[in-house]
Amino acid sequence: MSKLSLNELEKKLKGIRIEAFVIHKGDTRIYEYLKNKKVVEKPLKVNSITKSIVSILIGIMVDKGLIKNILESIQNYFPEILESNDPQKKEITIFHLLTMTSGLQIGNFQGSKNWVKYILEQPIIHKPGSTFQYNSGDSHLLSAIIQKISGISTASFAEKYLFHSLGINKYTWLKDPQGVNGGGFSISLYLEDMVKLGRAIKKLAGWER
Known part of the structure; x- marks a missing residue:
């Protein structure tokens, strides 16, 4: 430039x-x-970059064999879906959450007492996989899945398998009322740690030269 x-x-x-x-x-x-x-002296709220971090963690789970197939239905992690009157909810997969094509109606879950429950109770307005909707609810469900599979918080999983290897030691990550780290917008990171994360992604993608 x-x-x-x-x-x-x-x-x-x-x-x-x-x-x-x-x-x-x-x-x-x-x-x-x-x-x-x-600006360099405090963590900055990075909003929807949280979604990318959560997606990376899902990728790590796949790499470690903790998730066998991203095409599996999320009813395996949220059995309450089996009680839903809408059979299409049983079609929602991890892949749909990653690509924001769950078809669930977007709602203001942040104001609810149980974010995951509120998100799952939203009606299906598009067939899963058919329509992209920018939806933080899909990303929050991914964070809940990470916690369910690992048995530790999403933040702790990130520390163990992502942050520590990059030298990211200080951050804040807000939780929902049930203790699930927000999957859509809840992380704050230092500027230099954002650089570390960005460069690591470039290397993994083969973009670094």
């Missing part, structure tokens, strides 16, 4: 609500924008 284009980028970043923005090329940081110096 040219110096002129980076200057234009910075002007745009200043005009919107961006706390920090960095660009790496290999091991070299070629651009850095910080709203202020305090």
Whole structure:
């Protein structure tokens, strides 16, 4: 990128609500924008990047054989689905949650006393697998599945199999009323730890040069 284009980028970043923005090329940081110096001193709420982290953890579970098939029905983890009057709910798979194609109606589960129960009680408005809907509820169900399979919290699983290997030691991860780490938007990370995570994903995907 040219110096002129980076200057234009910075002007745009200043005009919107961006706390920090960095660009790496290999091991070299070629651009850095910080709203202020305090940005690097506290964990930043990374909102829906939480979804990506949860998806990575599902991938780790598959790699370790803890999940045999992402095409399996989630009724194996939420038996209450068997009591549903809607047979289509039994068709929802882990893959559908990962791709946000569960077909469940999007609801304001954050205001409920039991997030997982509220999400599962939403009606099916699209056949599972047929329609993409950006839905934090799907991601929260994934976090609940991670906890059910591992027997520990999603955060503890992340620490053991992802964070520690990357040197991520400080973060906050909010939980729902039942103690399930939020799957859709609940993590806060330090800027440099976000860089570590991003670079690790690039390497795994073969994008790092």
